[in-house]
Structure formats: C-alpha cells, structure tokens
Amino acid sequence: MAGGEHDEMTCRELVELVTDYLEGMLPEPDRVSLEAHLAECPYCEEYIAQMRRTVDTLGRLPQEPIDPAREEELLEAFRGWRVTRRPPGRRNGA
Ligand SMILES: [Zn+2]
Numbered sequence: 678m679a680g681g682e683h684d685e686m687t688c689r690e691l692v693e694l695v696t697d698y699l700e701g702m703l704p705e706p707d708r709v710s711l712e713a714h715l716a717e718c719p720y721c722e723e724y725i726a727q728m729r730r731t732v733d734t735l736g737r738l739p740q741e742p743i744d745p746a747r748e749e750e751l752l753e754a755f756r757g758w759r760v761t762r763r764p765p766g767r768r769n770g771a
Contacts, residue, residue, distance in 0.1 A: 686714040691721050695728055 686694075691714055697703040698711055715722050 686710045688714075688718065688721055691715075691718075692724070695725060698725075699728060699732060 691711055694703055694707055694711055698708060703711065715725060
C-alpha cells in the first residue's frame with residue numbers, strides 16, 4: 678500500500694467486517710484496525726458484544742446483523758405488505 682497514512686476505520690466499515698471478524702476470517706491488518714476502533718468506540722464495542730451473544734444463542738451468525746425484536750417487526754411489515762398489495766390489473770368490480 679502507498680502512503681504512510683493511519684487508516685482509521687469508520688463505524689460503517691466495522692459493521693461490514695464484523696462477520697469476518699467473529700468468524701476469525703479477517704486479515705491481520707483489518708483486524709488490528711477493527712480492534713483499534715473498538716478500543717475507542719463504545720457503540721461498536723456494544724455492537725460486537727451483541728453479535729457475540731447472538732452467535733452464542735443461534736450457534737451461528739445471522740445473515741444480516743439485526744435485532745430479533747426488529748426482525749419480527751419487519752416480518753410483520755412484510756406480511757402486511759403482501760396482504761395489502763394487490764396484483765395489478767385485477768380489480769374488484771363491486
Ligand atoms: Zn464505531
């Protein structure tokens with residue numbers, strides 16, 4: 678890599694790498710940046726702690742990082758969406 682700039686990881690980058698990190702698949706340089714960010718960012722520290730708990734519970738990583746409670750809300754919304762949305766071109770001729 679060119680340049681001697683210090684790579685600072687953003688919260689968004691951390692979230693994108695968290696799966697690899699928890700699976701131990703993250704390359705060393707990325708892992709170092711991630712842990713450096715964790716040391717300074719309580720939000721991401723809490724986020725990782727939550728992910729670890731999820732993995733503990735499920736025995737695996739969720740496909741997307743998401744709160745179980747929020748996931749249920751989303752599923753409800755999807756169900757509602759399916760019911761509400763009618764196929765186009767088919768009207769009720771009341
Ligand atoms: Zn952060």
